[in-house]
Amino acid sequence: MSTDLSKNAIRIREEVRIAAEKANRDPSEITIVAVSKTFERALMDEAYQLGFRVFGESRVQEIRQKCEQPLPEGAALNMIGPLQTNKIRQLLPYVNVLETVDRPRLIEALAKQLENLQSMLDVMMQVNISGEGQKSGVSQEGASALMKEILTVERLRPTGLMTMAPYDADESTLRRVFGGLKTLRDQLQESHGIALPALSMGMSGDFEIAIAEGSTHIRIGRGLFGRR
Numbered sequence: 644m645s646t647d648l649s650k651n652a653i654r655i656r657e658e659v660r661i662a663a664e665k666a667n668r669d670p671s672e673i674t675i676v677a678v679s680k681t682f683e684r685a686l687m688d689e690a691y692q693l694g695f696r697v698f699g700e701s702r703v704q705e706i707r708q709k710c711e712q713p714l715p716e717g718a719a720l721n722m723i724g725p726l727q728t729n730k731i732r733q734l735l736p737y738v739n740v741l742e743t744v745d746r747p748r749l750i751e752a753l754a755k756q757l758e759n760l761q762s763m764l765d766v767m768m769q770v771n772i773s774g775e776g777q778k779s780g781v782s783q784e785g786a787s788a789l790m791k792e793i794l795t796v797e798r799l800r801p802t803g804l805m806t807m808a809p810y811d812a813d814e815s816t817l818r819r820v821f822g823g824l825k826t827l828r829d830q831l832q833e834s835h836g837i838a839l840p841a842l843s844m845g846m847s848g849d850f851e852i853a854i855a856e857g858s859t860h861i862r863i864g865r866g867l868f869g870r871r
């Protein structure tokens with residue numbers, strides 16, 4: 644067992660607990676998604692031993708390699724990277740939640756592949772709240788129309804929203820981005836009459852503010868596994 648990983652796990656969990664307490668939230672509402680991208684499969688198994696059950700990966704090829712041996716009982720894999728439509732078929736056998744639904748063409752292609760497999764998929768809609776040009780995700784203005792498209796596909800179960808904040812943003816920007824995702828979630832729940840419990844927001848550098856703003860899934864890579 645890598646001592647760094649177990650030390651990091653203890654530290655992150657403590658920081659999550661403190662951030663949750665400050666926000667008057669129950670830490671058990673917050674899932675730490677262990678972002679294992681670029682790290683080898685053995686480290687995922689170590690993290691599993693330490694109690695982590697949700698893993699975040701961003702490349703289909705890497706997922707296929709790491710999951711050649713099935714993940715241990717009860718482990719789940721969240722896809723957090725951009726997905727090309729021609730990779731959907733390769734991804735579906737391994738993924739539990741696709742966090743990066745961001746465009747109509749992807750929804751259409753998912754519908755087709757899920758129909759072939761006769762299966763369902765949990766998805767989150769990725770929203771570019773910060774408005775940065777190079778970030779993926781649907782625009783805030785386009786979010787309601789895209790959710791409507793997701794809801795036309797019976798095989799897709801939307802569970803919530805995901806966003807990425809700009810790197811090195813100051814606290815007020817982070818609050819605006821994370822608070823903006825929550826507000827949008829509340830609006831979409833209301834206007835579409837659905838439940839969207841998941842708010843996937845916050846990474847190693849900004850999860851405390853994300854928790855203060857209502858995050859339910861923080862995606863932690865470096866903070867657990869070290870530098871990439």
Ligand SMILES: *Cc1c(COP(=O)(O)O)cnc(C)c1O
Nearest residue numbers: 678723846847862863864865866
């Ligand atoms: C890599 C990645 C993370 C984890 O980032 P860290 O800074 O290593 O915690 C979270 N979310 C997404 C979408 C990522 O690509």
